Amino acid sequence: MLDSGSSRVFNCNDRARKLLEDKAAEPYFFRMPKMHGLILIKEANVQAAKRDASSPIVQTKLYLPYNQDDVYEGGRSIMFHDPRLLEILNELFGLKGATPAEPDLQHDLKILGILDRLPSLDGFLMRDALELDGIAANDNYFEVSGAERAAIYEFIRRKFEPLVRAACDSESTITNKVDQLIEKIWEAKDQEALDPLIRAFRFPADEALAIFASWKGINFYTYEYYRGKAQREQFGLWLRDRATPRNFVSKPDQDYLNQMRRTTIERFREQWNAVEAIAREYESLYANFLRMPEGVVKFLDFLRRAREIYWRMGDSLSKINHAIHCWESVSASFAERRLPADKLTSLLEILQMVLSGSDKMATAVVWQ
Secondary structure, three states, rough: OOOOOOOOEEHHHHHHHHHHHHHOOOOOOOOOOOHHOOEEEEEEEEHHHHHHHOOOOOOEEEEEEOOOOOOOOOOOEOOOOOOOOHHHHHHHHHHOOOOOOHHHHHHHHHHHHHHHOOOOHHHHHHHHHHHHHHOOOHHOOOOOOOHHHHHHHHHHHHHHHHHHHHHHOOOOHHHHHHHEEEEHHHHOOOOOOOHHHHHHOOOOOOHHHHHHHHHHHHHHHHHHHHHHHHHHHHHHHHHHHOOOOOOOOOHHHHHHHHHHHHHHHHHHHHHHHHHHHHHHHHHHHHHHHHHOOHHHHHHHHHOOOOOHHHHHHHHHHHHHHHHHHHHHHHEEEEEEEOOHHHHHHHHHHHHHHOOOHHHHHHHOOOOO
């Protein structure tokens, strides 16, 4: 599904069209107007993960619709790192032989590169990453209110502060430097300014900035995980109690639906358990860090694995988010979300694809 609402999909085309229709003062996300037809999709990078454990387990696909007025008429897709990217953009968007040296295209490719470095397309992460690179865009592209951003920021800052204070070696340093160091952790760009923390935490110098950036991401996903508990529970209860057809079906069809429902539940549980395990480990190690000296080593060992954990957490949580988004979109118009057999079959197939780690399945689902 290509509409807004999922952290697996960023439908720039849809949001740009709405802003232009509303005659917004700053309607553009990219500098090149035709680039607003793009839809970005995060999907599993299963093959790369098998070949190289250090590779991101999620990759960014660009979907380029033939008709920007109706993206469901079809289009072409290409991975962001595909060497043919410029060729395809030229062909479909008519960029008139634009080259990477062209300032506007360079700017827009930079935006795509920034988003490619995120495990998911959550509005908060997108806005924060672009802002840290000095790139501003209309807040409607991100669909995150100022109050929500403030709450997330405060949650993450509270996680940073005790470690920064513990690493400071004097009351004077604590008084004068804590806020500055927290901001430097948030930016994760100034290695020299963060050197006291890097040395105190014994992070590898060449990995330190990535660790700090990933730690921020883990805190964001932890916040999102706890905030989304009620929604996940509602979806789980629907799968258990109401994912049955509202009309009569033959026994073979019922058997097929039962099997589909069981498989969907298993995949949902697998993704939920993956995030739960990370969140519990993080909170337990963090609490022990604050309570007892021996907890310091284990927590810092956890942070040294932060980049891998950040990507795994984002992958699983965005799959859950996308599955719930599909469920809500398809079932909303039916009483008690009880669907006729044909709609239920289609929905369960979509949910299986979304929750699967298969790149082939993940590719298929977004066109539903």
